[in-house]
Every structure is written in structure tokens, then in C-alpha cells.
Amino acid sequence: MxxxxxxxxxxxxxxxxxxxxxxxxxxxxxxxxxxxxxxxxxxxxxxxxxxxxxxxxxxxxxxxxxxxxxxxxxxxxxxIGILFQDDLLFPHMSVGENLAFGIPRGGSRAERRSKIENALCDVGLDGFSDRDPATLSGGQRARVALVRMLLSDPxxxxxxxxxxxxxxxxxxxxxxxxxxxxxxxxxxxxxxxxxxxxxxxxxxxxxxxxxxxxx
Amino acid sequence: MLRFLPALTLFAMLGPVAAGLWGTVLPAFGHLPAAGLTGPSLDPFRTLLDWAGLASASRLSLSTGLIATSVSLAIVILFVAGWSGTRTFRLLERLLSPLLSVPHAAAAFGLAFLIAPSGWIARLVSPTLTGWDRPPDLLILQDPLGLALIAGLVVKEVPFLLLMTIAALGQAQPRRSLMVAQSLGYGRVTGWLKTVFPRVYDQIRLPVYVVLAYSMSVVDVAMILGPSTPPTLSVQIVKWMGDPDLSMRLTGAAAALLQLALVIFALAFWWGGERAIAWLGRIWIETGHRGQKEAPIRVISLGLGSVSSLAVLLGIAGLAVWSVAGFWSFPNSLPDAITLKNWDRHGPAAFQTFGETFIVAGIAVGLALILVLGCLEAEHRSGRPLSRRGIWLLYLPLLVPQTAFLPGLQTLLLNIGADIGRAPVIFAHLVFVLPYVFLSLGDPWRSWDTRNATVAGALGTTPWGVFWRVRLPMLTRPILTATAVGIAVSVGQYLATLIIGGGRVATLTTEAVALASGGDRRAIGVYGLMQTFAALVPFALALTIPTLLWRNRRGMHE
Structure with a gap:
């Protein structure tokens, strides 16, 4: 197919x-x-x-x-994943919570965590998991939005x-x-x-x- | 389920109004099976016409309503025209916003403590300026012309209309219009009135109608500040309705229909006035008058706005001082002794009433939130926003005078043998809480960026998941504000509690107003202050909770 x-x-x-x-x-x-x-x-x-x-x-x-x-x-x-001109990260969630929001259900807590850490690492944002999205630069936020979308496995x-x-x-x-x-x-x-x-x-x-x- | 919520909400809001009006019409035409009377007959209206106070009561209803509304609106409009966008404006706006939640009765008591012959103002200027060494024998409160009543209404309606106007300004883009007008040589006030006001008025028309209908038929403020022999029409209706002689209810019902007719007449009159002013306004615009020497207008509008807010603030301070006053001789500005005895005496009962007040308010506001959030979510999912007619329906329960349908509702409940008490009171409160919660939450709910929902959906979240996990948390602040508005509305309800509760439900407002005739200022101070707190504390919480909850989320505070 x-x-x-x-x-x-x-x-x-x-x-x-x-x-x-x-x-x-x-x-x-x-x-x-x-x-x-x-x-x-x-x-x-x-x-x-x-x-x-x-x-x-x-x-x-x-x-x-x-x-x-x-x-x-x-x-x-x-x-189907979508990215807009604004990053639209949910302001009430941390960077990590935003990513966890997109990951399909299932898997242990540790697995989900390591998925998030690895994905952040891939775009050069290691250790950003607990950050408030509002404190990130525009480029950083765009990368988080991309990662969030990809983690949902579209x-x-x-x-x-x-x-x-x-x-x-x-x-x-x-x-x-x-x-x-x-x-x-x-x-x-x-x-x-x-x-x-x-x-x-x-x-x-x-x-x-x-x-x-x-x- | 969600699809039925709008219909259910309309039913909760308009059902009691319609049923109450029906319950008024029947006895007004002589039909009251509970008293062994069957109609139809015109006797109730004949009895009403025979009442000696009818002419002056009707005149009072019209004059207080029309004067209070025009004065409040004039203060607000001139103040906004002269000062919007300045630092002074923001200052007074901040001062006035919390006053919105102060219950009418508490504000009325506060004002009474200020302007009474033995009130704070007389004390401050005596005996140096007046030579009074005892309270003068002047009829300031409860004057036959209703001037004190009008003042009491104005100080409460100014904050309401001001906030409504500020909300309307958001959509009217006043700054650009004003800049164009000023660059063409127009003065600030004239430019604002000619370019911004027409658009703003279109937005605040319904709130103005609400103020008019309310001012004409208010009961609690009229019992505190209004004339008593004869009282205003609505106060007299409540008296008839509470008369042990059941046949007096027929007269009361007939008077309630008269009250409704007067309100409709006044609304029509106001509507005609709007047309006339629009016509004159066009002529004024065509003359091209640029408006010079506007400074006096600006100063006066600022003065009136400040006096209006100070009256409420000082009034509450007066309640506080009286609540701890021991012996307080005239003309001393402060009590001769400060004591906690008043709180010892009235505090326990007041706190118990506080509990009852919050049970009623909590359940009514909880129901209102479920219905309103459900309606807004249904609106979001169907993509069909509330129509203009829908907005009119929202305002309808606020436009029908309370005295026209609440007594009728009670009669109806008695006739079908339903229990009166807390549950019916909660549903009666819901009639008034619902529109305010809806109006408070509607705009922030609709201005939420729905692309958030698209993104969350694309990430695999169900519509309800989006509702609970994204939309509600992001809208914490407006939801809490709407909750506080709802609680303030419920706390302030007098007639709905008194009449539908059949005297068995006591809230801070009914207890405070009941003290009015006794004249025990210390007890009134305790209850009035508690009433004010009951309405203000939720607002304080609505401000602080999101700040604490989202202290590490800067994006939630923009």
C-alpha cells in the first residue's frame, strides 16, 4: 500500500x-x-x-x-499533523507536558519520559522538559511545536x-x-x-x- | 446531551419568567383558587385604582427610573469621552470595578450612613460650618421625590455602565477614530461623542435598558432609601403580596401588571429618546462644531465619577465603623468608643446566614456554569454563534421587572402545592445568575484561538479532551471571574430570596434589608459589611487563584 x-x-x-x-x-x-x-x-x-x-x-x-x-x-x-504560523504551544503546560500531550496513549511513564527527552535532544533542546514555553525563544518554540507534532506519530x-x-x-x-x-x-x-x-x-x-x- | 443544553438553558432562564407572568395575570383578573376566588373579573384593577397612592407611586417609578438611568449614563459617557486612554481613566476604572460586585442593598445602606442628617457628611461639617449640635430635622433619606433613591441607584449603576462601555470600546477601535477627529481639529470630548459614541451606544443599549427596568422596579434599595408614604409601586406590590389577607394579592397582581406596563412604556419612551438624540446628533455633526473649551466638561465628569465611586467606598467604610461603634455622639466624626460587642451580638447569626447565602449562591452558580459552558461548547462545535435574537433572550429576564413575575411565580408554586424553600430559591436565583455568567464568559470564550483545538485534535485528542485539558485550563481566569460575577449576583438577590423562599430562606441580603426599618445601625453595619465581603471575596479569589496556580506559566498572564 x-x-x-x-x-x-x-x-x-x-x-x-x-x-x-x-x-x-x-x-x-x-x-x-x-x-x-x-x-x-x-x-x-x-x-x-x-x-x-x-x-x-x-x-x-x-x-x-x-x-x-x-x-x-x-x-x-x-x-494528520498540522503546524501553524504560530507555535500554539499550550501555555498552561510545560514543554515536556506539551510533548506528552501529543504522544499516543500507552507505554510506561519512564518510556514516555525518555521519548520526550530523546526528541528534545534531537532538536538541540536537551533539558528543556520542565521549562515554561513562554520563556523560550521563537526558534525554540517552533522546534518544540514540530517535535510535539512528530511525537503524535502522524x-x-x-x-x-x-x-x-x-x-x-x-x-x-x-x-x-x-x-x-x-x-x-x-x-x-x-x-x-x-x-x-x-x-x-x-x-x-x-x-x-x-x-x-x-x- | 450537549445539543439540548441551549434549550435547557433557555428554559431555566425564561421558564420561571413566563410561569411567573402567568401567575400574575390570573390573580390580576380575579382568579385565585387558593383564596376561593375565581375570575375573570376587573375588581382587582378597581381596587388598585381606588388606592390613594397610585398616581404618586407610578410617577415615582417612572421618574426614578428615567432620571437614575440618564444621570448614570451621562456621567459614564462624559467621563469616557473626556478621559478614556488616560492614566486617570485607568485609575478610576480600577476603583470602580470592584464596586460592581457590592450588593445594591449594602451600597444603599452605606450611602444612607453618609447622607443622613446624622450621617458622616453632616458630622464632618458640624458644628463648624452648620452650627448643628444635634442632627437637623431634615428629610434627606426617604424624601418624597425619591432623590436619595435616585442617588443610591446612580452610584451602583455608574460602575456597571462604565464596565459595559469599556467592554464595548474594545470592539469599536476608538483610538483611531479619535485621532482622525483630533487631527481635523475636534476637541477630545466632541470628537469622541461624534465618532465613537454612536458605535459604543449600539453595544451598550441592552445594558442601559436593564438599568432602566431595574431602577424603575427595584425593591431593596427603595425600602432603604425610597419614600415610604406612599412607597414606590414595587415596594407596595411586595407589601400587598405579603399581606395576610389573601385577597390583597389580587390588588398586588394588578399592580404588578401596571408595573410591567410602566416599564414597557418607559423602554418605548427611551427608545424614542434614542431616535431623537440620534437625529439631533446628526445635525450637530453636520454643523462641524469642533468643540472648544471642553475643560469644564472634563473636570465635571471626573468630579461626578469620583463622587459616585467615593460614595460607595466611604459608605462601606461607614458600615465598617458602625459595626464596631460603641456610643457615638453627634457631631463627632468617629465613635466615642470602639467595641466588638456588636459583632459578639450579631456575628454568630450573621455567619450562619453567610453559610446559607453561600449554599444558595454556590449551587446556583454551579448550575449556571454547567449550562453556560455547555451552551458555549455546543456553539463552538456547531460553529453557529449566538444570534442577535439570542442575545435579546439573554437579557429578557433582566428586562422584565422582578415584581411582575416573582410574586406570580410564588402564587403558582403555592397553587400547585409545591414546597417553597431553598430549592425553588436556587432556581429563582438561576434566572438572574445565568444571563450575567453568560455575558461575562461569552466574549473571552469566543475570543479563544480555536487553532488550539485544531492542533489538539490533530494530536489525537477527542473534542471533550480538548474541552477539559486545553480550553478550560487556558480559560481559568475568565471562568473564575464569571463565577465571582455569578456569586455576587446571587448574594445580592433580595426579592427572589424573600418571595420564593416564603420567609424560610434567610440570606445576608434579606436579613440586612429586614433591619432597615428597625434602624439599628450597628446591626446594619455588621450585616452590610458581611454582605459586601460575601460578594467581594470571590472576586479577590478570582484574581489570586490563577496567579498562584499558573505562577510558573507566563503565557497564562498575558
Whole structure:
């Protein structure tokens, strides 16, 4: 069975008017960049894939993950990770608690702990487990958010302008890190961005969304 | 289950109001099987019309309501226009916010202790300025025009309207409008009134209506500060309703319908006034008057705002001093002797009542939180926010005068043989606690970043997991604040406790108001102070608990 994320004839409508249409398959280890002007509905597409589409929209078409139709599944059963432009670390949890929140149930306390420590080590944040996320730098928080997402063991990854809040230098660094990890894990990735740099460095196919509501 | 919560909440809020109104309409038309009377007849209204005090009671209801509301609103609007964004504004805002929770009755007693002929103000200026060496024979409290009553309402409604206005300002982006206006040469006050006020008023319209309806029909404040011969219409309704002669209930019910009609009339009148002012405002805007010499307006608005908050603060201080006062001769500013005897005498009973007050408040607020959180979560999951009509329904229990439906509710409960006592009192409190908890929690709940829920869901967390492990902890502060608001509302309930409790449920408020006629200032001091604490302590806890709980989480304090 092929590892892939496919969007089959996906079409999102608002008030009966189509906003976006996508028909594409993202294979494992590949990064599909979805570009387009702001307001075209890029984030709406991601909301459809994660199962969080607002009821004012209507979505049609299927989302397939590794060949299984997940269109009807609730968000928490879809196994699709997502990173936003903000790190969205839960402010009431320590770094370690944030990571533990993402790890699937099971395993002993010690096992879960060592998973967390190793994962933090991998991104150069050893010993950060007890820290308050609010005391971390922007780059550190972005790495924690990445690790949290990876520890939940997703089968695909969505990036919603994930790098746009970081300054230029940090941005290239975090971007490289993310793309390297997803290649290692062989995950299909769908990235929406308005930045051509992001799309180029992803090295995958690029599709442009066009606005249907042109006057 | 979650899907039914909005309907259940509406039922808990509006069911008692509708049932109570029905229970008022029946006896008003002569139908009261418990007293062996069957209607319909118009006799209750005839008896009502024969009552000599009717004209002045009705006039009082209208005048206190309209004057108290316009004065409170004018103070708030001019103060916000003249000072918003300044350090003075933040200072007074901080001073006024806790006053919001002070129960009306406690504030009224405090004010009475200040302005009475033997009150603190008279003592401070006597005999040097006045020459009085004993309390002057002046009718300051319970004056026939209801001026003391109006003052008592204004000092409590100013903090309420101010906080409502500040909340509305958040959405109106006043700074930009004001900057544009000032760059065009407009004065601060004029610029604010012409550019920001129309948007802000649209947001605070319903709270203003609540103030109007409340001021017209309030009972506890009117019993403390209002005239007594004849009393205000609502006080008279409560008297009739408590009369051992059951047939007087018919007259009371008829008067309750009159009270409702007066409130509807006043609301319609106010609505017309809004139109007239909008029309005049447009003309004023077109003239292009830039507004010079605004300094006096700013000074006056600051003065009135300060006097209003000081009146409550000094009033509470007065309650505290009276609660430990031994012999206190006129015109000394402080008691001749300080004693704990008053607390020895009234303290134990007051603390017991404190317990009962918190049982009622705790259960009512607990139920309200379950319903409100359930409604908000249902709203979040369905993605359908509360409509404009929904907001009106939220305000409805606060717009219907309490005297119009609470006595009717009690009559109805008696007719069906239901027990009166603590449980019905809790549900009656819920009617008033629910809207305030909902209004307090709604905005912070909705402004929570739902991408947190998306992320948590993507990490494999169920919707209820997100609710308990992410959303509730992140919203600790607003939830505790809403709890404190709910407790303050419940603690302050007078009529709902008195009438639905049938005299068997005593809270600090009912006990304090019962002391009003006796005039034992030391007992009033003890009970009034306890009442204030009962409402203030939850607010203090709502501030400190999150600070302690999340002391190592900086992101929770932004």
C-alpha cells in the first residue's frame, strides 16, 4: 500500500459558489506547495483535510490517507499533523507536558519520559522538559511545536504558513529542519504558503490556487 | 446531551419568567383558587385604582427610573469621552470595578450612613460650618421625590455602565477614530461623542435598558432609601403580596401588571429618546462644531465619577465603623468608643446566614456554569454563534421587572402545592445568575484561538479532551471571574430570596434589608459589611487563584 495523501476532486463551496478545487496526490516524502494570494481559501483547504471545516463552507470530494478514505472521520482520528504560523504551544503546560500531550496513549511513564527527552535532544533542546514555553525563544518554540507534532506519530503533515512568523535567518533554519525530518520519516506533506522561497526550498510540485471570486 | 443544553438553558432562564407572568395575570383578573376566588373579573384593577397612592407611586417609578438611568449614563459617557486612554481613566476604572460586585442593598445602606442628617457628611461639617449640635430635622433619606433613591441607584449603576462601555470600546477601535477627529481639529470630548459614541451606544443599549427596568422596579434599595408614604409601586406590590389577607394579592397582581406596563412604556419612551438624540446628533455633526473649551466638561465628569465611586467606598467604610461603634455622639466624626460587642451580638447569626447565602449562591452558580459552558461548547462545535435574537433572550429576564413575575411565580408554586424553600430559591436565583455568567464568559470564550483545538485534535485528542485539558485550563481566569460575577449576583438577590423562599430562606441580603426599618445601625453595619465581603471575596479569589496556580506559566498572564 502506497504511503500518500490524496485529494480526489476536492471542491470547497461557500454559498454554493466554488472557492477552491484541488485534485492531487502527494506521495510519501514529497512536499506539495499550494500557493495563492491571501484570502483565496488556502487555510480553508487545510481545515477540510483536518476535519475542521466551518459550517458556512461546504466541502466535496475525498481525502485519502494511505489509500483509506478519511473524509468522514472526526479530526482526532485522522492522524494528520498540522503546524501553524504560530507555535500554539499550550501555555498552561510545560514543554515536556506539551510533548506528552501529543504522544499516543500507552507505554510506561519512564518510556514516555525518555521519548520526550530523546526528541528534545534531537532538536538541540536537551533539558528543556520542565521549562515554561513562554520563556523560550521563537526558534525554540517552533522546534518544540514540530517535535510535539512528530511525537503524535502522524501519517501526513500539513503546514499552514508555518514559517511566516519567523525572521529570515531562523526561517531558513527551521524550514530545513522540518523538510529534513519529514524526508526521514517519509511523510507526505502539504504546505500552503504565499512565499515562493518556501515553495522552492521544498523542492516538490507547486500548485497555484486561483480566486474564483474575481470580479 | 450537549445539543439540548441551549434549550435547557433557555428554559431555566425564561421558564420561571413566563410561569411567573402567568401567575400574575390570573390573580390580576380575579382568579385565585387558593383564596376561593375565581375570575375573570376587573375588581382587582378597581381596587388598585381606588388606592390613594397610585398616581404618586407610578410617577415615582417612572421618574426614578428615567432620571437614575440618564444621570448614570451621562456621567459614564462624559467621563469616557473626556478621559478614556488616560492614566486617570485607568485609575478610576480600577476603583470602580470592584464596586460592581457590592450588593445594591449594602451600597444603599452605606450611602444612607453618609447622607443622613446624622450621617458622616453632616458630622464632618458640624458644628463648624452648620452650627448643628444635634442632627437637623431634615428629610434627606426617604424624601418624597425619591432623590436619595435616585442617588443610591446612580452610584451602583455608574460602575456597571462604565464596565459595559469599556467592554464595548474594545470592539469599536476608538483610538483611531479619535485621532482622525483630533487631527481635523475636534476637541477630545466632541470628537469622541461624534465618532465613537454612536458605535459604543449600539453595544451598550441592552445594558442601559436593564438599568432602566431595574431602577424603575427595584425593591431593596427603595425600602432603604425610597419614600415610604406612599412607597414606590414595587415596594407596595411586595407589601400587598405579603399581606395576610389573601385577597390583597389580587390588588398586588394588578399592580404588578401596571408595573410591567410602566416599564414597557418607559423602554418605548427611551427608545424614542434614542431616535431623537440620534437625529439631533446628526445635525450637530453636520454643523462641524469642533468643540472648544471642553475643560469644564472634563473636570465635571471626573468630579461626578469620583463622587459616585467615593460614595460607595466611604459608605462601606461607614458600615465598617458602625459595626464596631460603641456610643457615638453627634457631631463627632468617629465613635466615642470602639467595641466588638456588636459583632459578639450579631456575628454568630450573621455567619450562619453567610453559610446559607453561600449554599444558595454556590449551587446556583454551579448550575449556571454547567449550562453556560455547555451552551458555549455546543456553539463552538456547531460553529453557529449566538444570534442577535439570542442575545435579546439573554437579557429578557433582566428586562422584565422582578415584581411582575416573582410574586406570580410564588402564587403558582403555592397553587400547585409545591414546597417553597431553598430549592425553588436556587432556581429563582438561576434566572438572574445565568444571563450575567453568560455575558461575562461569552466574549473571552469566543475570543479563544480555536487553532488550539485544531492542533489538539490533530494530536489525537477527542473534542471533550480538548474541552477539559486545553480550553478550560487556558480559560481559568475568565471562568473564575464569571463565577465571582455569578456569586455576587446571587448574594445580592433580595426579592427572589424573600418571595420564593416564603420567609424560610434567610440570606445576608434579606436579613440586612429586614433591619432597615428597625434602624439599628450597628446591626446594619455588621450585616452590610458581611454582605459586601460575601460578594467581594470571590472576586479577590478570582484574581489570586490563577496567579498562584499558573505562577510558573507566563503565557497564562498575558
Amino acid at each position: 502506497n504511503k500518500s495523501l490524496s485529494l480526489r476532486n476536492v471542491c470547497i463551496l461557500r454559498d454554493g459558489i466554488p472557492l477552491i478545487e484541488v485534485d492531487h496526490e502527494v506521495s510519501a516524502g514529497e512536499v506539495l506547495s499550494v500557493m495563492g494570494p491571501s484570502g483565496v481559501g488556502k487555510s480553508t483547504l487545510l481545515a477540510y483535510i483536518t476535519g475542521n471545516l466551518h459550517p458556512v463552507f461546504k466541502g466535496m470530494g475525498e481525502v485519502l490517507l494511505n489509500g483509506n478514505d478519511i473524509t468522514g472521520l472526526p479530526p482526532h482520528k485522522r492522524e 501519517k501526513a503533515l500539513l503546514l499552514d504558513e508555518a514559517f511566516s512568523r519567523l525572521d529570515a535567518e531562523l526561517r531558513a533554519h527551521v524550514r530545513e529542519l522540518v523538510f529534513r525530518v519529514v524526508k526521514e520519516r517519509n511523510l507526505p506533506v502539504l504546505m500552503v504558503t504565499h512565499d515562493l522561497e518556501d515553495a522552492k526550498s521544498a523542492g516538490g510540485p507547486i500548485i497555484e490556487l486561483e480566486s474564483y471570486t474575481k470580479k
